[in-house]
Amino acid sequence: MNYLDKLENQSIFIIREAYAQFRNVAMLWSIGKDSTTLLWLVRKAFFGKIPFPVVHLDTSYKFNEIYEFRERYAKEWGLNLIVGRNEEALSLKMGPEKGKFECCTMLKTDALKKVIEKYKFKALYLAIRRDEHGIRAKERIFSPRDEDFEWDYKNQPPELWDQYKTKTRTEEHIRVHPLLGWREIDIWEYIKREKLPIVSLYYSKRGLRYRSIGCACCCNPVKSNADTVDKIINELKTSRISERSGRAQDKESAYIMQKLRSLGYM
Amino acid sequence: MNGRARNIIIGLDGVPYELLKDLSDSGVMPNVGALIQKGTFRKMSSSIPEVSSVAWSSIITGANPAEHGIFGFTDIPPNTYRLSFPNFDNLKVTPFWEKDNNSKHVLLNIPATYPARKVNGVLISGFVALDLEKAVYPEDLIPNLAEIDYKIDVDSEKAHRSLELFIKDLNRTNEARIAAYRHLWVKEWDTFMLVFTGTDRLMHFLWDAYEDEGHKHNADFKNFFKRIDESIGEILSRVDDSDNVIILSDHGFEKLEMDVYVNTVLIKGGMLKLKEGAASNYSNIDHGTKAFALDPARIYINLKDKYPRGSVDPKDKKSVIHDIIRRFENLLFEGTKVIRNIYKKEEVYRGRFMDMAPDIVLVGNKGFNLKASLASGEIFSKGVFTGKHSQHNAFILINKKELINIPEYPSVSDVIGIINSLNGGGQWKANSTTENVPAGTARP
Numbered sequence: 012m013n014y015l016d017k018l019e020n021q022s023i024f025i026i027r028e029a030y031a032q033f034r035n036v037a038m039l040w041s042i043g044k045d046s047t048t049l050l051w052l053v054r055k056a057f058f059g060k061i062p063f064p065v066v067h068l069d070t071s072y073k074f075n076e077i078y079e080f081r082e083r084y085a086k087e088w089g090l091n092l093i094v095g096r097n098e099e100a101l102s103l104k105m106g107p108e109k110g111k112f113e114c115c116t117m118l119k120t121d122a123l124k125k126v127i128e129k130y131k132f133k134a135l136y137l138a139i140r141r142d143e144h145g146i147r148a149k150e151r152i153f154s155p156r157d158e159d160f161e162w163d164y165k166n167q168p169p170e171l172w173d174q175y176k177t178k179t180r181t182e183e184h185i186r187v188h189p190l191l192g193w194r195e196i197d198i199w200e201y202i203k204r205e206k207l208p209i210v211s212l213y214y215s216k217r218g219l220r221y222r223s224i225g226c227a228c229c230c231n232p233v234k235s236n237a238d239t240v241d242k243i244i245n246e247l248k249t250s251r252i253s254e255r256s257g258r259a260q261d262k263e264s265a266y267i268m269q270k271l272r273s274l275g276y277m
Numbered sequence: 278m279n280g281r282a283r284n285i286i287i288g289l290d291g292v293p294y295e296l297l298k299d300l301s302d303s304g305v306m307p308n309v310g311a312l313i314q315k316g317t318f319r320k321m322s323s324s325i326p327e328v329s330s331v332a333w334s335s336i337i338t339g340a341n342p343a344e345h346g347i348f349g350f351t352d353i354p355p356n357t358y359r360l361s362f363p364n365f366d367n368l369k370v371t372p373f374w375e376k377d378n379n380s381k382h383v384l385l386n387i388p389a390t391y392p393a394r395k396v397n398g399v400l401i402s403g404f405v406a407l408d409l410e411k412a413v414y415p416e417d418l419i420p421n422l423a424e425i426d427y428k429i430d431v432d433s434e435k436a437h438r439s440l441e442l443f444i445k446d447l448n449r450t451n452e453a454r455i456a457a458y459r460h461l462w463v464k465e466w467d468t469f470m471l472v473f474t475g476t477d478r479l480m481h482f483l484w485d486a487y488e489d490e491g492h493k494h495n496a497d498f499k500n501f502f503k504r505i506d507e508s509i510g511e512i513l514s515r516v517d518d519s520d521n522v523i524i525l526s527d528h529g530f531e532k533l534e535m536d537v538y539v540n541t542v543l544i545k546g547g548m549l550k551l552k553e554g555a556a557s558n559y560s561n562i563d564h565g566t567k568a569f570a571l572d573p574a575r576i577y578i579n580l581k582d583k584y585p586r587g588s589v590d591p592k593d594k595k596s597v598i599h600d601i602i603r604r605f606e607n608l609l610f611e612g613t614k615v616i617r618n619i620y621k622k623e624e625v626y627r628g629r630f631m632d633m634a635p636d637i638v639l640v641g642n643k644g645f646n647l648k649a650s651l652a653s654g655e656i657f658s659k660g661v662f663t664g665k666h667s668q669h670n671a672f673i674l675i676n677k678k679e680l681i682n683i684p685e686y687p688s689v690s691d692v693i694g695i696i697n698s699l700n701g702g703g704q705w706k707a708n709s710t711t712e713n714v715p716a717g718t719a720r721p
């Protein structure tokens with residue numbers, strides 16, 4: 012079996028098992044390359060018809076390209092799309108000019124909390140990868156399972172899930188990470204093989220392209236002339252710049268600020 | 278080992294002298310109680326300001342902030358209005374373990390030691406550490422820590438949503454810390470330093486549960502301290518009389534009555550101006566600003582040549598400082614004076630990095646929690662926190678009575694000297710350039 016087939020099989024296995032266990036589930040779709048790959052795998056796992064909602068947390072500060080992509084493929088793939096917006100915060104004119112941290116937290120985290128409260132999802136699929144740089148991937152390893160459930164499918168066979176369910180009874184939800192073992196380059200190789208549609212922001216325009224996308228306000232493009240999937244793959248093989256370098260600094264600061272603020276500083 | 282006594286240093290972040298005494302007397306902390314009977318127990322003053330990053334930096338270096346360069350969790354470098362977050366890399370002097378490379382040190386969860394760097398032994402950084410992979414030296418310990426679900430800090434965000442979840446996470450984080458200490462104890466070492474930081478988090482959110490016997494989390498509060506006491510008991514059972522055991526806190530705690538927003542005082546007094554219609558960020562400090570504050574109550578004069586939109590001429594600095602002092606001296610809440618001490622930088626700091634020091638530092642009266650925050654709007658308000666740091670009542674407790682050299686009321690920057698005298702020598706030379714100056718420390 013080739014390497015991509017193996018990754019694909021493992022992910023699909025995780026996706027199906029999690030659905031069998033929890034039923035009331037949803038997946039987060041940021042419209043980025045990772046979660047679009049995850050969406051593709053989920054479609055494959057259920058033979059084209061996804062039996063649960065797909066949630067997009069909309070900060071309303073995203074790129075136009077993202078909205079166009081979302082509308083087009085939500086229709087084409089027949090998605091049950093839930094758009095999570097923190098209307099309360101948006102109506103208070105919460106936006107990046109109030110500070111990036113408040114923007115990200117209020118608009119994303121709170122929107123997610125509201126969606127989960129409303130639909131009572133028991134589990135969420137996320138497109139987190141182990142090789143992602145920055146605090147997000149690292150924190151996962153040491154986060155308690157109730158908060159950011161790390162699932163190493165090799166060490167934790169599905170039989171153990173019942174145990175986790177009871178362990179996390181009082182908590183909000185369980186997070187399932189079917190792409191944990193994928194690397195950035197695997198994602199691109201897979202996109203190439205499957206001819207997956209990807210938001211145009213990833214392709215170079217006037218010498219710049221995005222390697223990861225989030226809010227328009229919090230992301231910086233990197234210098235690159237890679238305007239096709241092949242060129243991107245080639246660039247990844249030779250480049251040594253971290254995927255998230257465009258926003259790592261901001262994210263680190265935001266994380267420290269969040270920590271300090273939760274203790275009443277700032 | 279060099280045949281000399283081992284040093285075991287146990288930090289209880291934020292624990293005030295009076296609380297430790299109270300919980301010992303009431304039987305919640307019997308092991309600590311026995312040690313108080315047997316050893317030396319003193320009230321100790323914290324750094325100025327009384328925050329963990331500053332105080333622990335003083336404890337591990339013996340230096341005051343103008344020598345070690347850490348004045349708070351935040352800073353604004355000259356020529357910018359950009360908020361930065363000083364870390365271990367910004368510490369300008371070496372901590373004791375880097376001056377004593379012949380001994381082996383185990384250092385677990387000391388605040389402000391992130392990112393971890395090489396040591397003859399083990400270093401696992403404490404708050405604010407972002408990424409465990411950069412918080413552990415040597416790296417090969419990471420899998421062991423992963424196995425016990427080690428976490429650097431409780432997720433305090435939880436407390437804003439549910440105190441139950443917070444308490445659960447706090448206990449779990451603490452248990453993992455205990456598991457880590459046990460794992461590291463069996464290594465070879467001369468110094469073992471461990472800081473419990475959950476105490477500080479607990480007191481921030483649940484000081485009211487301590488004061489009120491009928492509070493629904495009163496038992497949770499006491500149980501946490503009971504667990505700390507059990508761990509201390511366990512450690513004591515593993516040492517012998519020749520070892521030095523030093524238990525200490527970095528600052529004290531007290532009931533929070535009211536938050537006081539220092540920058541709002543400056544804004545309302547016309548001394549701090551933010552750009553019209555822009556976010557309340559330091560980067561939007563506008564022309565005409567005479568001073569601004571960083572947490573918790575460090576005031577910087579907005580000097581020409583020092584800051585991009587500096588508007589105070591150096592020759593007017595004195596009168597601006599005078600004006601600010603007068604303003605805060607007279608600040609009242611319902612007839613009560615809010616500020617207890619107003620320090621000019623020369624009064625509390627000495628060292629090579631005086632330029633980085635705030636021009637004025639305020640210390641609040643009992644119950645008044647001073648905060649910077651540009652976005653408050655109000656001078657006085659009350660949030661979710663029920664406890665606040667206090668400057669005057671940290672503690673130090675030592676398992677020996679016949680001490681050669683301990684001040685009646687020591688400060689956090691005296692700790693290195695005290696440990697040296699216990700060891701009968703000075704291998705951990707303090708970094709102080711100014712002997713016998715209680716710098717960075719107020720002794721009311």
Ligand SMILES: [Zn+2]
Binds near residue numbers: 666
């Ligand atoms: Zn604290």
